[in-house]
Amino acid sequence: MENKNGINWFFALIAFTLGLTLFKHIDFATFTLKDPLLDVLYLIVFVLSIYFMIKGNKQTNK
16 A cells, blocks of 8 residues: 655645745844844754655655
8 A cells, every 4th residue: 555645734734935035134234133033043943844844755665
C-alpha cells in the first residue's frame, strides 16, 4: 500500500503568513528589523513550520 502524504496545509499557511510578515518587517536599506524580539520569535516558528512540513512529507519504507 502506498503512503499518500500531501502537503500539510496547516503548516503551509503558518509558514506563508509568517514569511510575509517577516518580509514586511525587514528594512532592506539598513538591514534592521521593526521589532527584533517578536521577529526572532516569528523566525523560529517559521523555521519549525517548514521543518514539520518537510518531515511530514517524507515517506518511510518498511
